[in-house]
Amino acid sequence: MVFGTGCKKFLEETDPSNLTPDTYYTIPEHAEAALAAGYAQTRFIGGGAGIFVANFSMLEVVTGTARTETGQNSDLNNLVGLQYNGDNLLVRNWWNGLYSVIAQTNLVLDRVPAITPMDETRKAQILGEARFLRAWAYFYLVRLYGDVPLITKPQTTESEDFLPQRKSLEEGYALIVDDLSQAEAAGLPWMDASGRASRAAVKSLLAKVYLTMAGQPLNKGAEYYRLAADKAKDVIDNSGATLFATYADLHSLAQENKGEHIFQIQYLASVAGNPMQQLLLPNFKNVSAYSDEVGSTVPTTQFYNSYEPNDLRARDRQGFFYTSYYDGGDGALKPLNAPYIFKHFDVVANGTAGTKGTAQADLNWPLIRYADVLLIYAEAQNRADGSPNAQAYEALNSIRRRAQIPVLAGLSQTTFEEAVWRERWHELCYEGQTWFDMVRLRKVYNEATNGFDAFVGHKFPDNPTIVLAEKHYLFPLPTAEMRNNPNLTPQNPGY
Incomplete structure (x- = not known):
């Protein structure tokens, strides 16, 4: 009888190590x-x-x-x-x-x-x-x-x-708008240096959602351009986010989750390292501490050549591209005879002049950047009001000033809009943005004409x-x- 009772009790016990959602x-x-x-x-x-x-x-x-x-x-x-x-x-x-x-x-x-x-x-x-x-x-x-x-x-x-x-x-x-509207009211801080979603991230994403809804395929037009402009302006006026002074800050470990970076995928080599460094490197040209250099995704020469003359973003190792790098990552500088993506380049992992790389990448991956918010505002305000206001020009020109190219003024609604589109192609390249701009605009940037073709x-x-x-x-x-x-x-x- 005692043995039977003991078995029954054992069978009814819950294994404390067997966790379920309940x-x-x-x-x-x-x-x-x-x-x-x-x-x-x-x-x-x-x-x-x-x-x-x-x-x-x-x-x-x-x-x-x-x-x-x-x-x-x-x-x-x-x-x-x-x-x-x-x-x-x-x-x-x-x-x-x-x-x-x-x-x-x-x-x-x-x-x-x-x-x-x-x-x-x-x-x-x-x-x-x-x-x-x-x-x-x-x-x-x-x-x-x-x-x-x-x-x-x-x-x-x-x-x-x-x-x-x-x-x-x-x-x-x-559903998307409802989720983001509730997230807006959740008491999140404007910015969060830990990498969590912030109020700025929520409002920036909502601005992008409204901009997309204004375009194709929903084609909701002026009302949603106004909603997009208002959300983006809220971020511009209140978040404290800023453009970095240099493009090097975009891929600096010291600047992650702050300044221009509103939301990023978080990486830390000791927990979950950034796996994309080798894929973006030139195909086995020995420019890093990595043994594998793949060249899986690299710029087309036509797109690289479409930047305006003297645009800092296209300058070797100063902007978004590099056309030369150090042998083995830390040796003599050598030409590569093609452009590669510097925007996501982890200098610590790959190496630099006189400093061997670690081959362990901690660098975060950008998902929402303040530059995108500025361009959302410029495009949406122009479409909502029929012409660009002073703040829309400032949003666009702040990006151009950092690139060290001439500021713009006196444009019509159409020419201003196309200027913003060109800036989106050139500023937000290789961040998973361009394809969605092509689909919502039903337009594609033509590098040869500097204009836009039908999709x-x-x-x-x-x-x-x-x-x-x-x-x-x-x-x-x-x-x-x-x-x-x-x-x-x-x-x-x-x-």
């Missing part, structure tokens, strides 16, 4: 850890996508401003040639990575409210940060894939909507056989996801 979210530290896991999921952008490629490349090589020096990854090659479909690994990784962020933030939003006792101010901030991250992920999804499932609760195989249907773009943007029919200067078509407004849904969930049909047009 048993984990019980103390404030659990809320912090769960939110940190949401931030960690954003690192999928730098995650691998087969040999010699990371996911960030998808948004660059389809713009015509980037090419590859390695031909060993067929998925990357298909993106370069605009011949991709739903089987493409990078297309699938973006879908899965974004929904991983959403899954983690849904857990935070569902479980953290019930944690007691907990400081209510910090609880509100955690929920606000989670809403920001969820909105950030959905904003990518609707721009990349169009109508997508809107999952707002934690899922299990028993969930009623475990095989969800796609929702309209209007519903998707409504459909634009030929890539680096290879004029590559031509943009209407199908390219959206990426295809991943084939594997459509097999797993028949409710995702139909596939996007043209795929």
Whole structure:
């Protein structure tokens, strides 16, 4: 009898080391850890996508401003040639990575409210940060894939909507705006040097969302240009964010999460190092401490040559590019005979003159930069009011002054708008921005004419056989996801 009772008690006991969502979210530290896991999921952008490629490349090589020096990854090659479909690994990784962020933030939003006792101010901030991250992920999804499932609760195989249907773009943007509006009211600081989402990050992202809604495909026009301008102006006037004095600060470890950097993906070599340094280096030209130098994503010469004369951003190792570097990272300076991306170059990891690199990259990856906010304001105010005001000119010209090129004045609405667009191409290159500008504007910068072509029919200067078509407004849904969930049909047009 005693033996039987003991067995019954043993079988009824709960293993304290077996944590589940029902048993984990019980103390404030659990809320912090769960939110940190949401931030960690954003690192999928730098995650691998087969040999010699990371996911960030998808948004660059389809713009015509980037090419590859390695031909060993067929998925990357298909993106370069605009011949991709739903089987493409990078297309699938973006879908899965974004929904991983959403899954983690849904857990935070569902479980953290019930944690007691907990400081209510910090609880509100955690929920606000989670809403920001969820909105950030959905904003990518609707721009990349169009109508997508809107999952707002934690899922299990028993969930009623475990095989969800796609929702309209209007519903998707409504969720994004609602999440960001609630995050605005969450009591976040204007800036946060720890790398967490801040009020400036929330308002900057909301300005970008409104600007996108004003353009294609929703085409909401003047009202949303006004909303975008007002949000951007709020950041300009109140956040304390500033342009860095030098471009070197953009990739300086000492300047991370401050000044111009409003929101970044966080890296620390001892925990999760930046994996993109080797991919951006010239293909095995021995200019760093790394043994692998891939050249996975590098600038096209045509785009590099499109900068205005004397533009500091195109000056070797002073702006966004380098055309020479030190042998082995720390030896004699040598020419490279092509431009490479200096904007994301980790000097400590790669090395510099007389100083050997560590081959361990701590450098963060930019997601929202103050320069983008200035250009959002300039474009949106001009469209909302019919002509640029003094602050719009100042927003545009502050970026041009830093580049040491002439300031602009006396432009019409149209010529000012195109000047802002050109500045977006030249200032925000290789930050995952250009493709989305192409889609919302239905325009593409033409490096040869310095003007803008219609999206459909634009030929890539680096290879004029590559031509943009209407199908390219959206990426295809991943084939594997459509097999797993028949409710995702139909596939996007043209795929």
